[in-house]
Amino acid sequence: MDPALVRLSKRMSLALRHDPGRFGLAPDRAGWVPVTELLAALRIDRAEFDAVVTGNDKQRFAVERGPDGVERIRASQGHSIPVDLGLAPVTPPDRLYHGTGAAAVDSIRAAGLHRGARHHVHLSPDVETARRVGARRQGPVVVLTVDAAAMVRDGHLFYRSANGVWLTDAVPAEYLT
């Protein structure tokens, strides 16, 4: 994606996931904001907006018409503001993956995966995606394997965001290799 669109995608993520108040926005309980309000708040036009939403490498944003007929947008995952995405638990594949920086691995092996500032721990369906997520960190990337089948057997719940990211509350260390 063109660097200007990447910058705009990051501003949209900030506005929809982390700090809507800074832009004068007030997402509803499920995280939706009317598209016209977002355009006005970010002072962007519809063409730029469409380019980010459709050209997004990860399909981070969902756009739809709400029950009132108003077109709305939300981030499909990754919020730190309180939102209820309304996702139903789903059975994951037997194995999921988490990419991270080598510097975090000792701590993760001791304490398991924590959600940090986000609502959930984010897991990837394949090694390649996990590697890309981990590459956002400094230094060498480590991909950890999560025994999702064992977690399901032990009663842990999993959700899948609209853009295919697997979410769970926490991954205790015993399920990681």
Ligand code: HQG
């Ligand atoms: C690490 C991007 C030490 C964890 C990606 C990660 C993803 C620990 C960091 C989405 C730890 C949190 C989420 C522990 C976890 N000790 N470090 N016990 N437990 N960590 O960004 O999974 O571009 O909140 O390994 O594609 O990296 O935003 O999570 O490195 O889907 O759409 O703490 O963000 O999506 O970092 O990435 P993050 P993440 P977007």
